[in-house]
Amino acid sequence: MTNNLILRINGMEVKAREGMTILEAARSAGVFIPTLCYCPGLTSEGACRICLVKIEEKKKLHPACRTPVEDGMVVITDDAEIDRVRRVTLELILSNHDFNCLLCPKSGACRLQALVNRIGFDEKRLNRLKWVARDLPIDTSNPFFDFNPNKCVQCGICIRTCREIVGVDAINMAYRGYQLKVSTFGDKPFKESVCVSCGECVERCPVGALIPKNTQHPTREVKTTCAYCGIGCGLYLGVRGDAIVKARGDHSNPVNRGELCVRGRFGYHFVHSPDRLSSPLVRAYDPLERTLHGINGAAAALGKPVTRPLVKQQGEFVEISWEQAIKYLSSTLVHYKGDQFAGLSSAKCTNEENYLFQKFVRAVMGTNNVDHCARL
Numbered sequence: 001m002t003n004n005l006i007l008r009i010n011g012m013e014v015k016a017r018e019g020m021t022i023l024e025a026a027r028s029a030g031v032f033i034p035t036l037c038y039c040p041g042l043t044s045e046g047a048c049r050i051c052l053v054k055i056e057e058k059k060k061l062h063p064a065c066r067t068p069v070e071d072g073m074v075v076i077t078d079d080a081e082i083d084r085v086r087r088v089t090l091e092l093i094l095s096n097h098d099f100n101c102l103l104c105p106k107s108g109a110c111r112l113q114a115l116v117n118r119i120g121f122d123e124k125r126l127n128r129l130k131w132v133a134r135d136l137p138i139d140t141s142n143p144f145f146d147f148n149p150n151k152c153v154q155c156g157i158c159i160r161t162c163r164e165i166v167g168v169d170a171i172n173m174a175y176r177g178y179q180l181k182v183s184t185f186g187d188k189p190f191k192e193s194v195c196v197s198c199g200e201c202v203e204r205c206p207v208g209a210l211i212p213k214n215t216q217h218p219t220r221e222v223k224t225t226c227a228y229c230g231i232g233c234g235l236y237l238g239v240r241g242d243a244i245v246k247a248r249g250d251h252s253n254p255v256n257r258g259e260l261c262v263r264g265r266f267g268y269h270f271v272h273s274p275d276r277l278s279s280p281l282v283r284a285y286d287p288l289e290r291t292l293h294g295i296n297g298a299a300a301a302l303g304k305p306v307t308r309p310l311v312k313q314q315g316e317f318v319e320i321s322w323e324q325a326i327k328y329l330s331s332t333l334v335h336y337k338g339d340q341f342a343g344l345s346s347a348k349c350t351n352e353e354n355y356l357f358q359k360f361v362r363a364v365m366g367t368n369n370v371d372h373c374a375r376l
């Protein structure tokens with residue numbers, strides 16, 4: 001697409017495409033305009049009024065995130081009047097914000113905190129504006145994240161994310177005036193709503209209102225592919241010490257473009273689970289059946305005396321090596337044919353591995369009894 005409009009921003013000539021907003025044109029030219037409710041990839045609402053700019057020959061200030069560029073437009077993004085208006089706007093947002101930053105998990109990555117550092121506020125005026133701080137209950141019902149409405153700045157990013165990216169529309173603004181807040185349908189806890197716990201809203205919330213449970217900040221990130229299913233979403237695993245503490249989508253990955261489902265975003269705890277199987281386990285049969293199904297033969301084939309613990313005894317699994325497991329399986333499977341056998345494959349395998357598995361079940365085992373955990 002060609003640049004076909006020319007405007008001036010802070011005296012600098014800027015080329016822009018038709019349909020761009022002032023904010024997009026300014027950012028493409030390296031001009032910073034502060035924002036709070038703006039989020040790339042979502043429709044702009046102009047709700048926070050932090051990005052107000054001046055346009056020559058127009059009386060009012062205009063939100064840069066919603067105002068389309070025009071050829072010949074002259075824009076000022078920064079002067080004493082704009083600064084004063086932004087400061088008062090910020091003070092209004094802060095006036096009922098529970099900003100105990102030291103204890104807030106978002107501290108250091110919070111957009112409101114960054115705005116306060118950049119724009120500043122008048123303490124006396126803020127104290128006059130302050131009304132009774134909100135003390136709404138924190139919704140901890142979701143197993144993966146908490147919602148603290150007292151820290152919400154009502155930017156609407158979560159609502160637009162759920163509607164425009166996820167397509168679930170689980171949340172919206174409810175009530176009016178001072179009571180306005182983000183709410184599920186019927187103001188039910190998140191767990192009782194249609195929310196699918198994908199965490200896309202949590203990822204985009206600019207403040208500490210939507211926060212993953214047990215937040216820990218990673219010290220480094222590792223780029224990888226989600227191991228949960230064959231789609232293969234790209235993600236970054238945040239690591240602290242030798243533990244995974246966070247996952248976020250890889251925006252450069254063409255498969256998921258930065259989005260993740262609940263498993264990819266919050267399901268990494270299995271990696272460190274003490275219950276995780278790290279070697280194959282054998283559960284054999286009762287002593288009578290053992291002879292029938294050749295377990296003694298299997299053990300003998302491994303060069304082990306039959307007294308070796310290859311059998312599930314009194315409800316206990318026995319750990320063996322992969323080599324032993326494969327030998328055991330190949331010697332055991334010869335005793336089954338057709339509908340005596342069924343195979344269940346895994347979404348964690350690649351398409352090719354699943355193809356080979358169904359081929360094995362159909363062509364070698366002679367049955368169509370084959371299925372996949374993603375269908376369950």
Ligand code: SF4
Pocket residue numbers: 097098099100101102104105106107108110111112113151207208209
């Ligand atoms: S949301 Fe931001 S401004 Fe508010 S308490 Fe947390 S870190 Fe501080």
Ligand code: SF4
Pocket residue numbers: 161162166168169170171194195196197198199200201202
């Ligand atoms: S977690 Fe996902 S489904 Fe639930 S409210 Fe947020 S964006 Fe919507």
Ligand code: SF4
Pocket residue numbers: 151152153154155156157158159182201204205206207209210
């Ligand atoms: S919960 Fe977060 S994203 Fe949603 S409106 Fe409040 S501050 Fe914005």
